[in-house]
Amino acid sequence: MPTTVAGPYDTDSKEYKRAKRLHEKTTRGRNEQIEGDWTPFRAAEKKYKAKFPPPDLSGVLDLALLDKTRTEEVECGKWKGAVDAVEYRELDAVGVDAKGKGKAYMFPRVPGLALLPSFITPEEQRDLVRSSLKDHARHPNETNLDTHYRLPEEGLWNAYVRSRRGPGVADIQPRAAPGASYESLNNGPRQLISNEPASKENFVKIASAPAVPAPPSQNARASSPETLIQKLRWANIGWYYHWGNKQYDFTREKIPVSEIYGSVCKRAVNAVPWDVLFDTRDEDGWGDKPLWESWTESYEPDAGIVNFYQTKDTLMAHVDRSEICATSPLVSISLGCAAVFLIGGTTRDVEPVPILLRSGDVVIMSGPGCRRAYHGVPRILENTLPPHFFAEQHGQPTSPWSIYQDYLRTTRININVRQVFPKGFEPQLP
Numbered sequence: 001m002p003t004t005v006a007g008p009y010d011t012d013s014k015e016y017k018r019a020k021r022l023h024e025k026t027t028r029g030r031n032e033q034i035e036g037d038w039t040p041f042r043a044a045e046k047k048y049k050a051k052f053p054p055p056d057l058s059g060v061l062d063l064a065l066l067d068k069t070r071t072e073e074v075e076c077g078k079w080k081g082a083v084d085a086v087e088y089r090e091l092d093a094v095g096v097d098a099k100g101k102g103k104a105y106m107f108p109r110v111p112g113l114a115l116l117p118s119f120i121t122p123e124e125q126r127d128l129v130r131s132s133l134k135d136h137a138r139h140p141n142e143t144n145l146d147t148h149y150r151l152p153e154e155g156l157w158n159a160y161v162r163s164r165r166g167p168g169v170a171d172i173q174p175r176a177a178p179g180a181s182y183e184s185l186n187n188g189p190r191q192l193i194s195n196e197p198a199s200k201e202n203f204v205k206i207a208s209a210p211a212v213p214a215p216p217s218q219n220a221r222a223s224s225p226e227t228l229i230q231k232l233r234w235a236n237i238g239w240y241y242h243w244g245n246k247q248y249d250f251t252r253e254k255i256p257v258s259e260i261y262g263s264v265c266k267r268a269v270n271a272v273p274w275d276v277l278f279d280t281r282d283e284d285g286w287g288d289k290p291l292w293e294s295w296t297e298s299y300e301p302d303a304g305i306v307n308f309y310q311t312k313d314t315l316m317a318h319v320d321r322s323e324i325c326a327t328s329p330l331v332s333i334s335l336g337c338a339a340v341f342l343i344g345g346t347t348r349d350v351e352p353v354p355i356l357l358r359s360g361d362v363v364i365m366s367g368p369g370c371r372r373a374y375h376g377v378p379r380i381l382e383n384t385l386p387p388h389f390f391a392e393q394h395g396q397p398t399s400p401w402s403i404y405q406d407y408l409r410t411t412r413i414n415i416n417v418r419q420v421f422p423k424g425f426e427p428q429l430p
């Protein structure tokens with residue numbers, strides 16, 4: 001069972017006092033930017049990022065509070081949003097079997113956004129965590145660490161597991177040759193710079209842009225797998241994404257999307273009653289071609305990213321616009337610790353909708369407006385790992401699972417899957 005934790009607002013707790021001391025130390029003498037200068041999106045990010053005082057989540061939609069079977073999960077972390085924070089409509093999910101929860105939610109303020117709370121069963125959540133760490137975050141899939149370190153062939157996670165079991169696991173060596181020029185280590189948040197939206201017209205130009213590999217950091221030192229696993233931030237899925245160009249690099253061979261990711265995503269897309277969600281199609285900017293009508297056949301994910309967040313990490317406001325299928329569903333699966341997710345409109349001037357995402361929740365961003373909407377993750381909520389991730393729950397306190405459990409205590413994993421090309425389209429590359 002999770003150990004009992006003090007709530008974030010318990011002023012007598014050690015955590016609260018520590019956060020207060022740190023806040024006083026780090027803000028002493030600081031000239032805060034005047035709040036009036038912030039866009040509504042930036043103001044919301046600042047609000048939820050704050051470590052002290054802990055943010056008030058009464059304006060954050062928390063649909064787990066409607067589900068009695070999630071009471072223990074909600075209570076163990078103490079962080080709670082509210083069920084009436086944001087206007088939504090509840091829909092019956094289509095053909096969802098007894099395993100997943102049968103509701104989908106839509107939001108008048110963000111047309112094209114669907115939320116499927118608790119869509120992934122606890123068992124499937126554990127399978128997705130295992131495959132993300134053990135099978136996916138390794139060669140041939142690129143991770144943020146590959147630029148700077150020669151990661152072991154077996155993958156960083158498997159080396160870490162061996163190092164936990166006994167001595168004799170070698171340190172991981174940096175790539176940079178001694179004396180090479182300095183570059184800062186890319187292990188912080190993803191760099192988010194502006195890019196040109198991809199389309200069928202410009203993708204050949206995009207594919208022809210020189211995709212220069214990022215230089216390895218000279219600051220990287222030989223490190224144990226245990227040290228590096230804490231620095232894992234992302235692993236690529238499918239088409240290779242070039243972070244420098246902010247575009248896919250179509251000259252590199254696409255790696256097939258794994259069956260476990262692809263099948264969950266298709267199941268989620270097929271569960272949403274899109275005809276109800278897009279019932280006001282003209283307003284939603286589809287014109288005369290409502291592509292959602294054929295998603296049952298045409299949705300085929302071919303790219304994406306697995307994000308690994310530690311509790312101090314954030315993901316700034318951004319738009320994912322490198323996909324040529326500009327309206328196809330982007331399926332986003334939350335695992336591990338809970339987070340505050342913000343989604344607004346096509347500029348940062350639109351006030352974002354705040355949603356508390358918990359493990360097993362699936363978000364789908366689709367359609368012309370929502371796929372171009374600014375969104376981000378200003379906060380990973382500490383101590384929110386649900387009980388079904390604790391090994392004792394399934395009878396084996398020393399099972400292989402306990403290594404995953406330790407890692408997940410401070411981690412949120414997000415599997416973010418997209419469709420770049422229409423199904424069956426073979427890019428003719430220069």
Ligand SMILES: O=C(O)CCC(=O)C(=O)O
Pocket residue numbers: 305307315320332341375376377414416
């Ligand atoms: O972590 C999340 O929920 C969202 C991640 C995201 O927006 C992205 O990877 O582009």
Ligand SMILES: [Fe+2]
Pocket residue numbers: 318319320375
């Ligand atoms: Fe995104």
